[in-house]
Amino acid sequence: MAGISAAYHLALKQPADRILLVDEREPLTLTSDKGTQAYRNWWPGPDDTMMRFISRSIDLMEDLADQCDNLFNLNRRGYVFLTGDTENIPAMQRQAEMVSALGAGPLRVHTGGEDYIRSKPEGFRDSPIGIDLVLDPATILDTFPFITDRVVAMIHARRCGWLDSVRLGNWLLERLVEDGVRVIRDRVDSVNTTGGRVGPITLASGTRIDAQSFVIAAGPLLKEAGAMLGLDMPVINELHGKVAFRDHLGKAASGAPMMLWEDAVYLNWTESERRELASREDTRFLLNEFPAGVHFRPRGEDELLMIWTYDTHPHEGPLLPAVFPGYYGEICFRGLSRMIPVLSAYFGKVNDFVVDGGYYCKTRDNRPLIGPLPIEGAYVVAALSGYGIMASQAAGELLAAHVTGEPLPDYARAFRFERFDDPAYEAFLKQLGSTSGQL
Numbered sequence: 001m002a003g004i005s006a007a008y009h010l011a012l013k014q015p016a017d018r019i020l021l022v023d024e025r026e027p028l029t030l031t032s033d034k035g036t037q038a039y040r041n042w043w044p045g046p047d048d049t050m051m052r053f054i055s056r057s058i059d060l061m062e063d064l065a066d067q068c069d070n071l072f073n074l075n076r077r078g079y080v081f082l083t084g085d086t087e088n089i090p091a092m093q094r095q096a097e098m099v100s101a102l103g104a105g106p107l108r109v110h111t112g113g114e115d116y117i118r119s120k121p122e123g124f125r126d127s128p129i130g131i132d133l134v135l136d137p138a139t140i141l142d143t144f145p146f147i148t149d150r151v152v153a154m155i156h157a158r159r160c161g162w163l164d165s166v167r168l169g170n171w172l173l174e175r176l177v178e179d180g181v182r183v184i185r186d187r188v189d190s191v192n193t194t195g196g197r198v199g200p201i202t203l204a205s206g207t208r209i210d211a212q213s214f215v216i217a218a219g220p221l222l223k224e225a226g227a228m229l230g231l232d233m234p235v236i237n238e239l240h241g242k243v244a245f246r247d248h249l250g251k252a253a254s255g256a257p258m259m260l261w262e263d264a265v266y267l268n269w270t271e272s273e274r275r276e277l278a279s280r281e282d283t284r285f286l287l288n289e290f291p292a293g294v295h296f297r298p299r300g301e302d303e304l305l306m307i308w309t310y311d312t313h314p315h316e317g318p319l320l321p322a323v324f325p326g327y328y329g330e331i332c333f334r335g336l337s338r339m340i341p342v343l344s345a346y347f348g349k350v351n352d353f354v355v356d357g358g359y360y361c362k363t364r365d366n367r368p369l370i371g372p373l374p375i376e377g378a379y380v381v382a383a384l385s386g387y388g389i390m391a392s393q394a395a396g397e398l399l400a401a402h403v404t405g406e407p408l409p410d411y412a413r414a415f416r417f418e419r420f421d422d423p424a425y426e427a428f429l430k431q432l433g434s435t436s437g438q439l
Ligand SMILES: Cc1cc2nc3c(=O)[nH]c(=O)nc-3n(C[C@H](O)[C@H](O)[C@H](O)COP(=O)(O)OP(=O)(O)OC[C@H]3O[C@@H](n4cnc5c(N)ncnc54)[C@H](O)[C@@H]3O)c2cc1C
Pocket: 001, 002, 003, 022, 023, 024, 025, 026, 027, 028, 029, 030, 031, 032, 033, 034, 035, 036, 037, 038, 039, 186, 187, 188, 189, 217, 218, 219, 220, 221, 225, 240, 241, 242, 356, 357, 358, 359, 360, 381, 382, 383, 384, 385, 386, 387, 388, 389, 390, 391
């Protein structure tokens, strides 16, 4: 998605027939079709860099949706954060105030249901922006009758939702090809960097390309791509899976927003299951407390997609093919049942979890790498972590501005490759971290 978007935004500024897109796979099939394809203008700081960057990207996605009669189904159902713990409410309120002040739009606090507006399942125009903090459990349960009656508060961040990233990517690709951009299936094998500048590029097929500029958009293969230029890319990869299963709730949740449970939970086991899990070294961890953040969104009429980022260790092994722990589906399902109790009726009966996913390629500040590299003529647009679909349009636009020498937006500096070489940046890094902004 990053490569397609970069090519698209370059083609808006340059003759399209000077642009060549090289991918060794079918475009969009490594990571960009594997996520929940959601977007949010919910970025808690510490400053407004990510908020402005992603908000710009959402502006661009909305413009594109208008151009194609919303072919890629951009919606604005929102992200809903829920808690069953009254002690969490002050922190949630502070966070909502902060995100609102950083640019997410107005915060509305509801102690009753009167002014709370439910989201529309489809489309995005005419839906509110900003944030609703609902402190009235009756309103929350009236809106989402399938969630636990333990709920006490809800944040509904409104300029959020999801889209079909494959449709968006393919539509952009079709436009690129129509305009004269060439797309070839091949692997970039080596890049000549004699004299500190990009020279001939050799593909696996033996084809040699003399390019003025070379843009790396290699997703989780960024380390390997950077090594071709003799660069150590400052990234790690984290494996993240998503679980799809047919929704036994029928249509109850089909119009729901993205919904996240904000409390840490213990998984839901019977007494005999607990005894069995406790008896084995490799399953004992399933009895531990799991961190907050289990979430789902519906897909179509009868499917739920679940994600839970409870494990954020860097991935050391071979990258591909990505292999997910066999118990991941069950963990998500049992965790999600704390938010949607009716799921517990299906424990042990759901055998058809489909687990897939890919890697978040991340820097130490969990911000992307976009801009020139220390080899003249080389650029990068990558390290898009768990937000690469929502960021894709602003990322492509920014990359194109770097290549063509046009004025840069003020967030450009924050994403430069060389920021980690600046000793002063170390102090700022203490406020950020490789999971900052991650849900
Ligand atoms: C489980 C999961 C959930 C996610 N949820 C969301 C979400 O809700 N919202 C969101 O915005 N983002 C989400 N993401 C993140 C998002 O999917 C990624 O950030 C994004 O897809 C990265 O796009 P990319 O173009 O950088 O990488 P990729 O899609 O991986 O593309 C990289 C391409 O580079 C090609 N390539 C690499 N090396 C070479 C070479 N040497 N020669 C030729 N081609 C090469 C590969 O073949 C590949 O096609 C999620 C990710 C995961 C894994």
